[in-house]
Amino acid sequence: MDFQTAVFFFLSAILVFAALRVITARNPVYAALHLMLAFFTTGGLWLMLQAEFLAIALIVVYVGAVMVLFLFVVMMLDINIDRIREGFWRYLPLGAVLGLVMVLEMGLVLGSKYFQVPISEVVVPAGVSNTKEIGALLVTDYVFPFELAAVILLVGMIAAVVLTFRGRKASKISNPNTQVFVKAKDRVRVLQMPVEKD
Amino acid sequence: MDALMNFGQGIFGGAWPAVWTLIKIVLIVAPLMLGVAYLTYFERKVIGFMQVRIGPNRVGPWGLIQPIADGLKLLLKEIIVPSGSSKAVFVIAPMLAIAPALAAWAVIPFTDTLVLANIDASLLYILAITSMGVYGVILSGWASNSKYAFLGAMRSAAQMVSYEIAMGFALITVLMIAGTLNFVDIVDGQNKGMFADMGLGFLSWNWLPLLPMFLVYLISGTAELNRAPFDIAEGESEIVAGFHVEYSGMAFALFFLAEYANMILVAALTSLLFLGGWLSPVGFLPDGIWWMFAKMSFVLFLFLWFRATFPRYRYDLLMRLGWKVFLPLCFFWVIIVGAWMISPLNIWN
Numbered sequence: 275m276d277f278q279t280a281v282f283f284f285l286s287a288i289l290v291f292a293a294l295r296v297i298t299a300r301n302p303v304y305a306a307l308h309l310m311l312a313f314f315t316t317g318g319l320w321l322m323l324q325a326e327f328l329a330i331a332l333i334v335v336y337v338g339a340v341m342v343l344f345l346f347v348v349m350m351l352d353i354n355i356d357r358i359r360e361g362f363w364r365y366l367p368l369g370a371v372l373g374l375v376m377v378l379e380m381g382l383v384l385g386s387k388y389f390q391v392p393i394s395e396v397v398v399p400a401g402v403s404n405t406k407e408i409g410a411l412l413v414t415d416y417v418f419p420f421e422l423a424a425v426i427l428l429v430g431m432i433a434a435v436v437l438t439f440r441g442r443k444a445s446k447i448s449n450p451n452t453q454v455f456v457k458a459k460d461r462v463r464v465l466q467m468p469v470e471k472d
Numbered sequence: 473m474d475a476l477m478n479f480g481q482g483i484f485g486g487a488w489p490a491v492w493t494l495i496k497i498v499l500i501v502a503p504l505m506l507g508v509a510y511l512t513y514f515e516r517k518v519i520g521f522m523q524v525r526i527g528p529n530r531v532g533p534w535g536l537i538q539p540i541a542d543g544l545k546l547l548l549k550e551i552i553v554p555s556g557s558s559k560a561v562f563v564i565a566p567m568l569a570i571a572p573a574l575a576a577w578a579v580i581p582f583t584d585t586l587v588l589a590n591i592d593a594s595l596l597y598i599l600a601i602t603s604m605g606v607y608g609v610i611l612s613g614w615a616s617n618s619k620y621a622f623l624g625a626m627r628s629a630a631q632m633v634s635y636e637i638a639m640g641f642a643l644i645t646v647l648m649i650a651g652t653l654n655f656v657d658i659v660d661g662q663n664k665g666m667f668a669d670m671g672l673g674f675l676s677w678n679w680l681p682l683l684p685m686f687l688v689y690l691i692s693g694t695a696e697l698n699r700a701p702f703d704i705a706e707g708e709s710e711i712v713a714g715f716h717v718e719y720s721g722m723a724f725a726l727f728f729l730a731e732y733a734n735m736i737l738v739a740a741l742t743s744l745l746f747l748g749g750w751l752s753p754v755g756f757l758p759d760g761i762w763w764m765f766a767k768m769s770f771v772l773f774l775f776l777w778f779r780a781t782f783p784r785y786r787y788d789l790l791m792r793l794g795w796k797v798f799l800p801l802c803f804f805w806v807i808i809v810g811a812w813m814i815s816p817l818n819i820w821n
Contacts, residue, residue, distance in 0.1 A: 303614065307561070310607070317600075330596040338603025342610065342633055346626070349614050403592050405653060450789055 282322060289315040302348045310341045327405040496588050500577050508732040509539035515776050522780040549721035554617055557718070561615035566719065566726035569608025573733040576601045580740050581655050583750045583761050595643060595653040598741065602696075606632045608730065609698075609705065609715045616718035624714025627787065628698055628705030634794035635695040641802030642689035645682055645809050646745050659749035665819055671755025677748035681819065684805055686746045688798050690774070693738040695794070697731065699775055701782035702790060709784075735775055736768065743767035 292315065295308040313336045320329035383389070412420050480488045513528065513535070520527025528535035553562055579594035581587035591597060606629055613625020650658040667675035679686045695702040706714040716727045743749055743764060750764040785793070812818060 301558075303558075303561070307611075326591075326593055327596070330593060330600045333600040334596070334603055338600065338606075338636070339633065342606055342629060345607075345610055345614075346629060349610075349622075403653075405593050405596065450792055 278322065282319070285315045285318045285322075289319065302351060303345065306341060306345050306348050309344075310337055313337050313341070325404065327408055493588070497578075500588060501574060504574070504577065504733060504736065505729070507736055508729055509543060511732050511736065511772060512542070512728075513539045514772070515779075518773065518776045519780045522777070543725065546722055546725040551721040551723050552718075554718045556617040558615040558617070561611050562718075563723075565608050565612035565615055566723045566730075567608075568611060569605065569730040570726045570733070572601045572604040572608075573730040573737065576737050579655065580737070581659070581744070581749070582764055583759075584656050584660065586761065587656065590654070590656060593653045594655050595647065595658070599640065599643070602734075602737070603636060605730070605734065608727070612719065612727070613715040616715075618718050620711045620713075621715050621717050623711050624705050624717070627711075628715055631698070631702065631705065631790060631794075632696055634791060635692040635798075638688055638794060638798035638802055639692040639696060641799075641806060642682075642685040642692065643745070645685045645802075645806055646678060648806070648809055648813065649678070649681070655744050655749075659744055659751065662748045663751050672753075673748065673751055673755065674753035677746065677751070679746040682746065682805075682809070684801060688802060689746065690742060690771075692794075692798065693742065694775060694778060695790070697734055697738060697775070699735070700779035701785050703784060704787055704790060735772060739768040739771035739775070740764075742771045747771075 289312055292308045292312040296305050296312060299305040299308060313332060317329040317333045317337075320326075320332065477488075477492075480492060484491045516538075517527040517535075528538040531537040531541045553559055576598055578588050579591055579597050581590065609628045609632070610625045613621045613623075613628075616622070646658065647653060650661045652658060652661070662677045663673065665676040667673065698705045704710075706716075711717070716724055719727060747767045748763075749767070750759050750761055752759045752763055
């Protein structure tokens with residue numbers, strides 16, 4: 275077993291363990307932390323495939339941004355774990371069937387002819403920056419799918435705002451612009467008070 | 473150098489590249505830790521002088537041994553784990569804070585040849601690694617089982633996520649004009665142009681053509697570091713010490729080390745991206761590592777100066793600055809730089 279294979283199995287073992295803990299951990303914060311570990315090790319695996327841009331993008335986007343917001347929400351949840359576990363056995367058959375279907379689908383996709391790349395094309399010659407290659411592809415061959423994905427994300431963002439926006443609260447809102455330009459003489463009036471003598 | 477290589481090869485054989493890398497890591501981390509220790513001394517002295525005080529002056533001549541004494545004191549103190557805390561996360565959080573602060577140094581070049589890993593996507597690597605730093609803060613706040621710590625962690629996380637975007641956009645303008653993600657190439661790119669040919673290199677560095685982005689980067693960097701005037705995460709007058717209020721001894725020291733190592737990191741990044749790294753400001757002086765250190769010291773001095781000068785920002789104003797001022801400014805400036813680059817006035821050919 276050469277060094278690369280050893281690293282691959284090491285990272286894979288961590289990844290499988292972390293993924294299992296994501297669904298078995300009782301505390302949602304621990305689950306989120308293990309999901310973070312899973313993303314991080316996936317980044318490592320992708321680095322071994324010489325896909326350094328994808329690996330780093332995975333960490334920047336998922337670990338650096340998405341999981342932070344996830345943790346934000348999860349930390350403030352007040353979850354009763356017994357309530358969640360109530361229907362476990364009742365829903366297990368349905369869940370298992372769904373899981374099997376997903377595994378089958380993934381197998382079909384990964385086994386299809388589009389995923390079979392000849393080994394000669396896999397080896398990237400030295401000096402090729404795959405950040406540059408991906409960038410060039412995104413603005414030439416895939417420019418419309420790329421723009422479309424951006425529009426879909428924007429729609430999702432606006433939808434989230436619209437769905438959760440419940441109108442302004444009737445609270446006092448101060449405008450920082452006017453606050454900054456306030457002068458002392460607008461707020462404070464100095465009065466001359468003659469000293470009172472008995 | 474060759475003699476050293478051959479000697480190492482003779483002793484360690486095939487493991488020599490790994491050993492050599494470890495030696496280089498020690499050569500970066502050990503001075504960094506020493507730098508952190510003396511940055512705290514520098515900070516106390518500078519702020520002391522700015523406030524017409526003397527600063528530390530008891531331990532050693534001019535108080536020079538003070539940081540060592542502080543470190544020793546922290547080493548000897550007991551680490552108290554609060555009751556009801558999540559113990560594993562409580563212990564892991566300081567490690568998650570310091571590890572990215574050190575790992576980021578792997579790709580920082582000190583001169584055009586003196587770099588641990590001269591990788592192609594070094595700027596992306598820095599973005600990825602530094603974005604991990606926020607976990608130390610969030611998790612320590614959550615695991616402490618304390619309201620103050622939790623409030624501090626939430627404030628800090630919101631702040632770091634907001635300012636990371638402005639910072640990222642400032643970096644995007646630098647990438648646009650440099651056309652590369654590699655730090656060595658980014659610095660070399662600043663050595664070209666009209667002013668560099670006239671021997672006035674400091675006018676051809678990125679800070680001048682990208683002045684608004686330089687300022688955005690510097691201010692967002694200060695916010696990202698949770699430094700005054702953006703230190704609402706610690707906010708002594710409101711939430712005692714924020715996320716690390718329950719930490720004592722060496723666990724606290726790790727947060728402290730991480731904060732100061734990050735300060736030095738942002739100073740190094742500012743000098744590489746905007747201030748020409750190891751390039752000499754004028755033509756008749758040679759380039760060299762001392763320029764890099766001089767620029768880093770200048771940026772660090774700026775951070776200390778900010779702290780001694782500005783009062784703490786209010787939380788809503790901080791969010792407003794990040795989202796309503798910097799973000800539109802960044803969008804606008806990315807478009808301007810793009811238009812500038814395709815116009816005949818392009819100076820970055």
